[in-house]
Amino acid sequence: xxxxxxxxxxxxxxxxxxxxxxxxxxxxxxxxxxxxxxxxxxxxxxxxxxxxxxxxxxxxxxxxxxxxxxxxxxxxxxxxxxxxxxxxxxxxxxxxxxxxxxxxxxxxxxxxxxxxxxxxxxxxxxxxxxxxxxxxxxxxxxxxxxx
Amino acid sequence: xxxxxxxxxxxxxxxxxxxxxxxxxxxxxxxxxxxxxxxxxxxxxxxxxxxxxxxxxxxxxxxxxxxxxxxxxxxxxxxxxxxxxxxxxxxxxxxxxxxxxxxxxxxxxxxxxxxxxxxxxxxxxxxxxxxxxxxxxxxxxxxxxxx
Amino acid sequence: xxxxxxxxxxxxxxxxxxxxxxxxxxxxxxxxxxxxxxxxxxxxxxxxxxxxxxxxxxxxxxxxxxxxxxxxxxxxxxxxxxxxxxxxxxxxxxxxxxxxxxxxxxxxxxxxxxxxxxxxxxxxxxxxxxxxxxxxxxxxxxxxxxx
Amino acid sequence: xxxxxxxxxxxxxxxxxxxxxxxxxxxxxxxxxxxxxxxxxxxxxxxxxxxxxxxxxxxxxxxxxxxxxxxxxxxxxxxxxxxxxxxxxxxxxxxxxxxxxxxxxxxxxxxxxxxxxxxxxxxxxxxxxxxxxxxxxxxxxxxxxxx
Numbered sequence: 001x002x003x004x005x006x007x008x009x010x011x012x013x014x015x016x017x018x019x020x021x022x023x024x025x026x027x028x029x030x031x032x033x034x035x036x037x038x039x040x041x042x043x044x045x046x047x048x049x050x051x052x053x054x055x056x057x058x059x060x061x062x063x064x065x066x067x068x069x070x071x072x073x074x075x076x077x078x079x080x081x082x083x084x085x086x087x088x089x090x091x092x093x094x095x096x097x098x099x100x101x102x103x104x105x106x107x108x109x110x111x112x113x114x115x116x117x118x119x120x121x122x123x124x125x126x127x128x129x130x131x132x133x134x135x136x137x138x139x140x141x142x143x144x145x146x147x
Numbered sequence: 148x149x150x151x152x153x154x155x156x157x158x159x160x161x162x163x164x165x166x167x168x169x170x171x172x173x174x175x176x177x178x179x180x181x182x183x184x185x186x187x188x189x190x191x192x193x194x195x196x197x198x199x200x201x202x203x204x205x206x207x208x209x210x211x212x213x214x215x216x217x218x219x220x221x222x223x224x225x226x227x228x229x230x231x232x233x234x235x236x237x238x239x240x241x242x243x244x245x246x247x248x249x250x251x252x253x254x255x256x257x258x259x260x261x262x263x264x265x266x267x268x269x270x271x272x273x274x275x276x277x278x279x280x281x282x283x284x285x286x287x288x289x290x291x292x293x294x
Numbered sequence: 295x296x297x298x299x300x301x302x303x304x305x306x307x308x309x310x311x312x313x314x315x316x317x318x319x320x321x322x323x324x325x326x327x328x329x330x331x332x333x334x335x336x337x338x339x340x341x342x343x344x345x346x347x348x349x350x351x352x353x354x355x356x357x358x359x360x361x362x363x364x365x366x367x368x369x370x371x372x373x374x375x376x377x378x379x380x381x382x383x384x385x386x387x388x389x390x391x392x393x394x395x396x397x398x399x400x401x402x403x404x405x406x407x408x409x410x411x412x413x414x415x416x417x418x419x420x421x422x423x424x425x426x427x428x429x430x431x432x433x434x435x436x437x438x439x440x441x
Numbered sequence: 442x443x444x445x446x447x448x449x450x451x452x453x454x455x456x457x458x459x460x461x462x463x464x465x466x467x468x469x470x471x472x473x474x475x476x477x478x479x480x481x482x483x484x485x486x487x488x489x490x491x492x493x494x495x496x497x498x499x500x501x502x503x504x505x506x507x508x509x510x511x512x513x514x515x516x517x518x519x520x521x522x523x524x525x526x527x528x529x530x531x532x533x534x535x536x537x538x539x540x541x542x543x544x545x546x547x548x549x550x551x552x553x554x555x556x557x558x559x560x561x562x563x564x565x566x567x568x569x570x571x572x573x574x575x576x577x578x579x580x581x582x583x584x585x586x587x588x
Contacts, residue, residue: 017349052346055311060194060222064242092240100241155313164496166302193340199493202458369501387533388541389505
């Protein structure tokens, strides 16, 4: 792909399904290791689902929370859970509930400064969810989260 | 039914409509006894409605709250209302409002360790709602809630 | 697990995440082989998502169509696409768009007569979508679809 | 209750939960007799759910279709399924999918000219669904449907 110099279309990166599946697999391996069943969801840079897996014993509702965390991390380009509670609730309501910044478990996928997706994990504690998402992130060489 | 050993399909239980109807009836009897009209909703293990009854005088909104409580109890496998307020609000938002852990009245239906459904009651006080849901649970032999 | 004789709780099966992931993998392998990128979604017996993968080049909207096809197959216990067009449109509307019987690509997962889930595939032709879903079904020993 | 003569508030009727439960029971009895598991839903005159039961073997999606049929019958005061197809689809879309006039199975509950609710049945054929709803209607003395 030629690098384009026009300001109207710029070069970027996209996460592939191989990448998304690898994230799921590393995440599941970590979840199994710590004995915490979770749902892991991976979204693209626009917050649209690329991949998801709900493990046996994960809460049914984690299908929803893993998605909102992944969406949130991809949207703001930072891990979730650092926003003060009241602000998180207000922006959550202001986005019809799409944005969930108040709880840990959402991790952005950032490659060379480009936010190319997000990983969301739900059903364990916030710390465990984030730990599992970070384990999944390792599937993408050079990808970084932002705290 | 043969017990299956493959890890890809596992044995489980399902709540029948006879069971769901029996839960409604015991719940209504209890609600009548204490003079508190409520909505009682029963969901399956994935949180989808099996049965519901809105009693005369119950709040219109209890159609919604009885459902979210039943869904929540089926999802987490514990009675609702024990989660600290702020945490309940945040996870509620993170699930598009589907999860309602902050108020009492949701009771899981657990048979031999399998979560096969949930009962949600709304319109009375939280304690009364839970009391009515627990009365309904008695319709299922050997079923237990978890506090 | 003891077989229960009461009519209020009956024995059944559940699809595990190992099973759901194996379905994704066989489905992706088939899609790669025929050169058609798709989204593959697996739901449980109540239509709630267990696993999903959107392949590179699959339509964005296939996140939605793969889900409605999987939900539909799990709900009616038959492959989708056999319902006459007008009927499919009407029942689709009557279910807030949740039911999508009018196009191929949804396949139920039936084990010993129990509908334990559904597979939905979207983004290729209806015939190819169904072919990929059927390839995925082979991951579950003894599972059958119904035409 | 005194009859009020002012035009600003008028006398009406309301369906009780005893009535709604009796409708469910007659409907279920009929469904069992003809061997067709269904979901039966009863709504009040404003289309809000009073009672519902999803029978074993009924389609998961019938939770939705039984509701839209009951809502539709209560809204228009006629049985569903008589509206020409294209008109039914257009008004269905125009109501965000809430109105489902294109398929049988919705029956209004009319007492002395007052529409006090609706019964919706889904999962069998349209004719069977309507038959079961009409069987349920008999629980309400003097109630009539309108074709």
